[in-house]
Amino acid sequence: MKRSFFAMLVLLLATATMRAQSVTDMRAVNATGRGAVQPFLFSVNTLTGSNAYWAINASTNYAERTSGQFGYDGAAQQIAIKGYLGNRFTFYANANLGFARNGGLNSAQQAEVIHDFVGGRQAYGARFGLGLGANRDFSSVGAVFSRFTASYEAPRWRLGGNLRVEKAFSGSRDGIDLVTSFGFQHRLVGPVFAGFEAMGQDLEGFWEADEAEGGAKLLIGPSLNITPANSRFSFSASGGAVFYATHSTVPGSGAIRDVGNTATQNGYTIRAMVSFNL
Template identity: 65%
Template sequence: MKKLLITLTLATVAIWAKAQVPVIQKPGLTGTTGTMVQPFLFSVNTLTAETPFWNLQYSGSYGERTAYPFGYDGVDQQLSVKGYLGNRFTLFSSAALGFDHAGHVASAQQAEVIRDFIGGKKAFGARFGLGMGVSHDFSNTTAIFSRVTGSFEVAKWRVGGNLRFEKAFSTRRDDIDLITSFGFHHRIAGSFFAGVEAIGQDLEGFWEQDEAEGGAKLLVGPSINMAPANSRFAFSICGGPVFYATHSTVMPSQAIRDIPLQNGFTLRGMVSFNLHQ
């Protein structure tokens, strides 16, 4: 047992030490010289030929009276993989476990491929992409979706956002669900960025009184991101109130996103590990 404990301890120290070894910064890599692999928690960005590395991401959230895509009504644990496939293609996939307040456990998975059609050859500047994917949510509902991505990055600030159009294979869901997200970060010092993120769900509730999911929901909250230049780790955190901007005239469906028509909150954090040498 002692030998096993010693071996595990040495292995942990070795992995941590390797992660802290200074990495020669190339234009576009993390740190003070370029883009982050995943700076925002509620918007997915694309990678470029100047950031051709793979990344593991572990994230967790705690929520009260909330649901996908803001988090989970309880505790949510998620493991993601993101990488550059070449020719301006980005792969993003994830698997998650949710533990609700009643003690039940559910799982969710999704995978998608996004390609930049405007920009995408350099880390800085404007990029616009289009992707397709498939998901299986906590309510055991399968869906296909398309994501439009947009971002603009310079050395001192960055902005990004998504439009996600989702078709769920359930008679109790809308024909097409629309999820919109937006984020802005400004460099505070070194590789430390701070700003704001916002996400809107079922925004068709602004013009459809019989929106099937209960109405348009919004989250707006502070967001911070730090990617030390001499480490393979990066850290992000974001959270805020989740509230209904409109209320539907029909009862909500039973999809995982549906919660009582009350305001709630969510807090989400993420740790990323860069696999690129």
């Protein structure tokens, strides 16, 4: 009888502890009903009806021997605005200012709208979206692109990825550019999530010997996101080694993807971002 009573007491205590931990997890991530604005730096995530708000992101990047989506070859500053338009639509736009190591100064702009056609009504669960956008890069070449987004969020972990298909309006560029990215983060303690990000750029270099940006390039590195409860601020950081998976017969386009860079050198990029919820 005593053993049965003791076993029942242990079971009740364990159940209560698990429920309390679950509530703590939810509060730590979303005490004000808001999740991470931009947990990954190389993948764009969508916002949902349960975190319908606008935010301003300020980020800085330093890179060497990189190109394109990996970062400006030198130092770059970016200001972005991101918001929920309603009916599962997310708006994202940014402006970049690049400081080349040789003293040059360039700018780039981009804007897009993404719609979740699967999920997107709640913060947790799976979401799949499709977006359309346009940009002008550091070499003043314009382009249009589509972005496919996929993500899954839970109280203790999250993952997300993008597939981007871009068409640049320049005869010296590729007919189509392919960029893909993937990230995973797990809660370490409280509002601190850590994991990794991986990215592939100019993937058409795997089958095109004359790929215009010097070949396919890959990145993998650590990822960190901190979104404190009851705070309008959040912080993200990522970066890692950038290396060429293939080498094209073309040395480079001479545009944003080849600023003081050769197609035979590997490099690295480091990026950090602060977000403020409006």
